[in-house]
Amino acid sequence: MKMEEMSLSGLDNSKLEAIAQEIYADLVEDSCLGFCFEVHRAVKCGYFFLDDTDPDSMKDFEIVDQPGLDIFGQVFNQWKSKECVCPNCSRSIAASRFAPHLEKCLGMGRNSSRIANRRIANSNNMNKSESDQEDNDDINDNDWSYGSEKKAKKRKSDKNPNSPRRSKSLKHKNGELSNSDPFKYSNSTGISYETLGPEELRSLLTTQCGVISEHTKKMCTRSLRCPQHTDEQRRTVRIYFLGPSAVLPEVESSLDNDGFDMTDSQALISRLQWDGSSDLSPSDSGSSKTSENQGWGLGTNSSESRKTKKKKSHLSLVGTASGLGSNKKKKPKPPAPPTPSIYDDIN
Amino acid sequence: QEPRPPPRPRPRRGPGGGCLDVDFAVGPPGCSHVNSFKVGENWRQELRVIYQCFVWCGTPETRKSKAKSCVCHVCGTHLNRLHSCLSCVFFGCFTEKHIHEHAETKQHNLAVDLYYGGIYCFMCKDYVYDIDIEQIAKEEQGECSVPGLGEKYPTWETTKPELELLGHNPRRRRIASSFTIGLRGLINLGNTCFMNCIVQALTHTPILRDFFLSDRHRCEMPSPELCLVCEMSSLFRELYSGNPSPHVPYKLLHLVWIHARHLAGYRQQDAHEFLIAALDVLHRHCKGDDVGKVASNPNHCNCIIDQIFTGGLQSDVTCQACHGVSTTIDPCWDISLDLPGSCTSFWPMSPGRESSLNGESHIPGITTLTDCLRRFTRPEHLGSSAKIKCGSCQSYQESTKQLTMKKLPVVACFHFKRFEHSAKQRRKITTYISFPLELDMTPFMASSKETRVNGQLQLPTNSGNNENKYSLFAVVNHQGTLESGHYTSFIRHHRDQWFKCDDAVITKASIKDVLDSEGYLLFYHKQVLEPEPEKVKEMTPQAY
Numbered sequence: 017m018k019m020e021e022m023s024l025s026g027l028d029n030s031k032l033e034a035i036a037q038e039i040y041a042d043l044v045e046d047s048c049l050g051f052c053f054e055v056h057r058a059v060k061c062g063y064f065f066l067d068d069t070d071p072d073s074m075k076d077f078e079i080v081d082q083p084g085l086d087i088f089g090q091v092f093n094q095w096k097s098k099e100c101v102c103p104n105c106s107r108s109i110a111a112s113r114f115a116p117h118l119e120k121c122l123g124m125g126r127n128s129s130r131i132a133n134r135r136i137a138n139s140n141n142m143n144k145s146e147s148d149q150e151d152n153d154d155i156n157d158n159d160w161s162y163g164s165e166k167k168a169k170k171r172k173s174d175k176n177p178n179s180p181r182r183s184k185s186l187k188h189k190n191g192e193l194s195n196s197d198p199f200k201y202s203n204s205t206g207i208s209y210e211t212l213g214p215e216e217l218r219s220l221l222t223t224q225c226g227v228i229s230e231h232t233k234k235m236c237t238r239s240l241r242c243p244q245h246t247d248e249q250r251r252t253v254r255i256y257f258l259g260p261s262a263v264l265p266e267v268e269s270s271l272d273n274d275g276f277d278m279t280d281s282q283a284l285i286s287r288l289q290w291d292g293s294s295d296l297s298p299s300d301s302g303s304s305k306t307s308e309n310q311g312w313g314l315g316t317n318s319s320e321s322r323k324t325k326k327k328k329s330h331l332s333l334v335g336t337a338s339g340l341g342s343n344k345k346k347k348p349k350p351p352a353p354p355t356p357s358i359y360d361d362i363n
Numbered sequence: 364q365e366p367r368p369p370p371r372p373r374p375r376r377g378p379g380g381g382c383l384d385v386d387f388a389v390g391p392p393g394c395s396h397v398n399s400f401k402v403g404e405n406w407r408q409e410l411r412v413i414y415q416c417f418v419w420c421g422t423p424e425t426r427k428s429k430a431k432s433c434v435c436h437v438c439g440t441h442l443n444r445l446h447s448c449l450s451c452v453f454f455g456c457f458t459e460k461h462i463h464e465h466a467e468t469k470q471h472n473l474a475v476d477l478y479y480g481g482i483y484c485f486m487c488k489d490y491v492y493d494i495d496i497e498q499i500a501k502e503e504q505g506e507c508s509v510p511g512l513g514e515k516y517p518t519w520e521t522t523k524p525e526l527e528l529l530g531h532n533p534r535r536r537r538i539a540s541s542f543t544i545g546l547r548g549l550i551n552l553g554n555t556c557f558m559n560c561i562v563q564a565l566t567h568t569p570i571l572r573d574f575f576l577s578d579r580h581r582c583e584m585p586s587p588e589l590c591l592v593c594e595m596s597s598l599f600r601e602l603y604s605g606n607p608s609p610h611v612p613y614k615l616l617h618l619v620w621i622h623a624r625h626l627a628g629y630r631q632q633d634a635h636e637f638l639i640a641a642l643d644v645l646h647r648h649c650k651g652d653d654v655g656k657v658a659s660n661p662n663h664c665n666c667i668i669d670q671i672f673t674g675g676l677q678s679d680v681t682c683q684a685c686h687g688v689s690t691t692i693d694p695c696w697d698i699s700l701d702l703p704g705s706c707t708s709f710w711p712m713s714p715g716r717e718s719s720l721n722g723e724s725h726i727p728g729i730t731t732l733t734d735c736l737r738r739f740t741r742p743e744h745l746g747s748s749a750k751i752k753c754g755s756c757q758s759y760q761e762s763t764k765q766l767t768m769k770k771l772p773v774v775a776c777f778h779f780k781r782f783e784h785s786a787k788q789r790r791k792i793t794t795y796i797s798f799p800l801e802l803d804m805t806p807f808m809a810s811s812k813e814t815r816v817n818g819q820l821q822l823p824t825n826s827g828n829n830e831n832k833y834s835l836f837a838v839v840n841h842q843g844t845l846e847s848g849h850y851t852s853f854i855r856h857h858r859d860q861w862f863k864c865d866d867a868v869i870t871k872a873s874i875k876d877v878l879d880s881e882g883y884l885l886f887y888h889k890q891v892l893e894p895e896p897e898k899v900k901e902m903t904p905q906a907y
Contacts, residue, residue, distance in 0.1 A: 088607035115553030119629040
């Protein structure tokens with residue numbers, strides 16, 4: 017089979033086909049040879065058998081296909097006792113309750129602000145009626161019952177019955193709606209900000225004045241428009257706690273509470289908020305980011321306000337690459353939480 | 364007390380009963396004849412020259428000279444397993460034993476195979492593998508690349524430490540048919556079924572699985588404990604561990620809430636939205652961007668997420684006055700499809716027509732995925748209320764707009780827009796949409812556009828192009844209403860086995876179960892992957 021140069025022109029079809037056949041056969045043989053070498057080399061170098069599995073150990077992993085059992089041969093619904101450790105608070109939590117726990121733990125739940133305020137109030141001197149409220153609240157917050165109950169009990173004994181503050185807080189009670197009002201705090205006592213976590217602090221600063229008193233070293237718990245402090249002071253304290261980008265939440269003047277006492281309407285607003293609020297906490301600022309990404313074909317967020325406590329399926333929005341439409345309920349600027357909820361409920 | 368030396372690896376017995384006792388620490392044994400060859404200072408260089416000129420020719424000149432001069436000195440053939448003597452310039456073919464004759468006559472014991480570079484020892488009467496020569500051969504082979512054919516894909520070779528480990532651990536598991544390795548349930552953490560379904564789909568995406576199981580992720584994040592890609596890597600290890608007890612993905616939830624704040628909160632959520640948010644965070648973290656500040660251009664991003672999921676959606680706007688076309692190409696991670704019956708879509712074509720294109724169930728009245736895609740890529744007249752400013756006419760004109768795929772992603776995700784919440788109504792569209800096991804995207808590509816005549820799709824006569832063919836590998840389904848529901852998924856495991864994933868419970872499913880399901884998110888994987896030169900190191904070209 018000497019190799020020689022030859023011209024392809026002038027050859028008839030059958031000759032050309034024979035040549036093509038020859039080339040094809042060479043290529044096939046070539047490939048087979050290559051494969052043989054691979055195997056030969058793998059065997060001689062000792063790694064040909066390396067990916068063999070041990071039939072005995074594989075037996076444990078055979079798929080089961082029987083009614084009432086999963087593929088591992090396990091019965092359904094036996095995983096209630098699974099637990100995990102919360103990365104935020106390091107407590108052991110039942111796995112199926114982890115999501116609601118984490119929401120509260122990170123201070124982003126609808127009740128987080130209320131809980132934070134309650135803890136703040138606990139850290140100061142409390143009167144007896146306030147501590148009664150604690151027990152009602154605890155029933156609603158299963159995840160917090162263990163920790164806060166303990167705290168509540170402790171604080172009771174720490175109370176100083178002779179504190180000059182106590183008479184003032186009794187006075188407040190008369191102005192409040194009812195004993196079942198969960199949203200209670202004493203305007204005259206301040207808040208020790210050292211006991212607060214960052215999320216609680218952030219949450220607090222959206223609803224309260226927050227300016228630190230030079231005398232007591234505590235944060236002012238009056239409204240965002242309290243006359244005792246200026247906006248400038250409020251801005252300063254926010255920058256101090258939250259960083260240079262912190263903003264002072266705006267409050268609509270019609271619902272403002274300038275005085276010491278909480279007015280009836282404000283208490284009503286607060287109560288309505290906790291019953292079924294939208295999640296307009298600062299964490300929602302994340303949704304504006306998604307709108308920037310519309311060109312990527314990303315879905316935009318629709319944060320529906322929850323009218324009832326029933327959990328709703330989160331809605332998906334039109335998120336085609338052409339970016340049509342958006343159905344955000346988010347208001348252009350985030351006002352203090354009590355304000356928008358009253359209008360939502362009326363609608 | 365002296366530390367005990369590691370135990371000698373036990374010899375493995377192969378199916379043929381052959382037993383090889385190789386000390387993995389040392390490598391392949393070579394032979395004494397090869398050792399005699401490796402003396403002096405010049406043998407390395409001489410060997411390299413032989414490889415470069417006669418075996419792996421890297422230049423057109425060497426290729427030409429090989430073709431001309433590499434023939435058997437006895438019979439003149441260039442076939443028949445030609446070998447070159449290692450000690451002198453002699454070419455002889457193996458089949459006719461011409462090289463053997465030379466070896467005996469001249470006492471030259473070694474020859475190299477000109478096709479694959481193996482060294483044959485005539486005394487041992489076998490090909491031998493010497494560790495030093497193997498190293499040189501590997502280098503020379505690597506240097507040689509043929510333009511147009513791309514880089515040669517090397518077969519997997521273990522490294523020394525890997526060989527030792529494998530030798531010490533003969534009990535092994537692999538992903539194989541009828542075994543549970545690679546399947547595992549996920550605990551519902553409280554309305555997190557939407558997340559569990561996406562995790563199941565992602566962890567059963569073949570190319571993503573290969574990336575993570577071969578430990579390719581190198582963390583770039585300032586704090587690795589916050590890296591979602593690292594967590595993904597960990598998830599793969601958990602799900603492929605063979606552990607039958609369902610995994611608790613609490614860390615994943617925590618990280619997603621931190622990095623995608625709009626999703627944080629205890630409530631039912633949309634699986635599609637979660638998918639997009641997760642891909643976004645993974646993409647950012649691949650580049651070490653933990654605050655979402657780096658403006659990255661997805662067209663130039665080389666992270667594994669973009670390599671796999673990013674497609675190019677072309678939008679052509681044609682001015683009706685001057686017929687000038689303005690084209691933009693946007694990156695996309697998914698295609699969201701309108702369904703018949705929704706108030707936003709108009710559905711002019713009768714469903715069922717020409718849907719045998721992809722082998723979907725051709726029942727009149729049943730809409731298919733192909734129908735939805737055809738509607739998605741049809742030219743749409745924008746109407747007189749939506750005039751576009753035309754660059755050449757310099758005025759506002761009526762125009763038509765058409766979307767097509769310019770670049771197909773490796774993994775295509777289709778999203779049926781079942782949740783409708785317009786001013787008119789809020790509801791879930793539960794219309795069954797038939798979708799195929801295999802999908803050819805050729806008709807929906809930008810290059811197929813020209814085949815539309817008067818809005819009618821001209822089916823390409825040759826749809827045999829494998830590059831655009833996809834296989835279904837995961838389906839996410841939603842049961843329930845817009846307000847409240849439950850997500851489950853079907854995933855494909857090991858070729859043709861399907862499994863239903865309902866949070867912690869994994870059960871076997873039939874292909875019919877999958878194809879009869881309603882379908883909300885569909886995941887398709889390219890059947891054939893052509894690695895591009897600059898990306899070959901990242902991707903391994905294997906699919907089902």
